[in-house]
Amino acid sequence: MTIDKKHLLTDVEVAKFIVTGYHMLELDLPNGTNESIAQQLDTLESNPGDAITDTVPELNQVLDHPATKGVLASLLGNDYIVQSHRHWHCKQPNSGHMQWHQDSVNRRDTNINRFLGLYYPTDITPDMGPTIIVPGTQFRNAPTDRMATYTNIRGQVPVVVKAGTIAFTHYDLWHGTAANRSPAKRHMIKFLFGRNTPNTAPTWNHDPDALNAPRDWNKKDKAEDANNILTFANPIGVSQSDHYKERQIRRQCWNELMGQTA
Amino acid sequence: MSQPDPATQPRQRLLYLHARTPSVFSEILGYTPIEPLKDFRPEIIATDLDWPYKTVHDAIIDGWQIVQFPYLQAPFDDRDLDVVGYEFILQKMEVVSQ
Numbered sequence: 637m638t639i640d641k642k643h644l645l646t647d648v649e650v651a652k653f654i655v656t657g658y659h660m661l662e663l664d665l666p667n668g669t670n671e672s673i674a675q676q677l678d679t680l681e682s683n684p685g686d687a688i689t690d691t692v693p694e695l696n697q698v699l700d701h702p703a704t705k706g707v708l709a710s711l712l713g714n715d716y717i718v719q720s721h722r723h724w725h726c727k728q729p730n731s732g733h734m735q736w737h738q739d740s741v742n743r744r745d746t747n748i749n750r751f752l753g754l755y756y757p758t759d760i761t762p763d764m765g766p767t768i769i770v771p772g773t774q775f776r777n778a779p780t781d782r783m784a785t786y787t788n789i790r791g792q793v794p795v796v797v798k799a800g801t802i803a804f805t806h807y808d809l810w811h812g813t814a815a816n817r818s819p820a821k822r823h824m825i826k827f828l829f830g831r832n833t834p835n836t837a838p839t840w841n842h843d844p845d846a847l848n849a850p851r852d853w854n855k856k857d858k859a860e861d862a863n864n865i866l867t868f869a870n871p872i873g874v875s876q877s878d879h880y881k882e883r884q885i886r887r888q889c890w891n892e893l894m895g896q897t898a
Numbered sequence: 899m900s901q902p903d904p905a906t907q908p909r910q911r912l913l914y915l916h917a918r919t920p921s922v923f924s925e926i927l928g929y930t931p932i933e934p935l936k937d938f939r940p941e942i943i944a945t946d947l948d949w950p951y952k953t954v955h956d957a958i959i960d961g962w963q964i965v966q967f968p969y970l971q972a973p974f975d976d977r978d979l980d981v982v983g984y985e986f987i988l989q990k991m992e993v994v995s996q
Contacts, residue, residue, distance in 0.1 A: 794944035
């Protein structure tokens with residue numbers, strides 16, 4: 637697969653994905669593409685499931701965009717897999733919020749072997765029932781039942797984005813939605829991506845000195861280099877015990893991506 | 899004999915607070931109020947969070963009573979991460995009207 641190097645992620649972006657479990661990408665699709673996709677979705681009468689890309693073929697432009705490919709190759713290897721599963725999520729006007737959950741069962745993946753791409757063909761405003769994610773929760777092994785007593789969580793991030801944005805989210809990231817109190821349908825197409833082979837070397841724009849920045853105790857979670865991001869970032873302010881465990885998992889994850897444990 | 903109007907009687911308000919540590923002085927990471935009102939449901943929101951308390955202790959000062967403390971037994975495997983924070987459940991008995 638040919639990947640344009642200029643679209644590969646940087647060390648900082650990879651470190652931030654490992655820490656937060658998400659990466660937002662605003663695609664410059666050809667003029668009118670987002671609008672055309674949204675119009676077609678607005679008039680769909682039933683959900684075609686995995687066939688949504690057959691029903692709305694322009695959605696393939698999201699998958700084929702060089703910037704999308706750059707993110708996928710950076711995080712899943714050059715032979716990444718675009719799974720056949722995809723789904724149109726239409727949040728109707730006046731529909732309520734959706735409680736926090738992790739998808740699937742409690743076998744959580746502390747490596748980066750699969751994640752979702754959530755594509756939004758329209759601008760998403762706070763009143764449209766945006767997806768809401770909790771950064772850094774992707775390494776937690778928490779049965780969804782145990783999340784039932786949580787409502788709002790400090791540091792949660794509403795995916796309030798411009799039309800044409802694809803949010804890449806770790807498969808195990810805690811997520812829910814706000815209520816849609818707008819008169820508009822809120823569309824999102826979910827894609828699923830996977831890893832084919834373990835890395836033997838970094839597949840992003842890697843600088844061999846990326847982890848050589850000295851630890852800066854003054855900047856802590858405001859750091860802007862990979863080493864300090866992996867060490868200090870604490871997006872929702874969890875306890876010291878949890879933070880130390882997160883650090884270990886992050887380093888393991890980074891080393892896997894570097895191909896050092898393959 | 900007629901029953902008293904529930905709206906005029908003290909009823910149980912609940913507050914689930916997820917604190918950073920088991921200390922009542924640690925910062926709150928999660929906030930879920932439950933009001934004793936028909937059809938009341940707390941909601942995940944997409945706007946800025948504006949909580950009246952920063953800690954469980956702040957809530958105690960405001961008259962809330964802890965009815966359940968967090969479960970503190972350490973996990974068998976100390977490498978695992980599970981839920982966010984430590985859950986305190988608090989109550990306040992008050993007359994609450996719609």
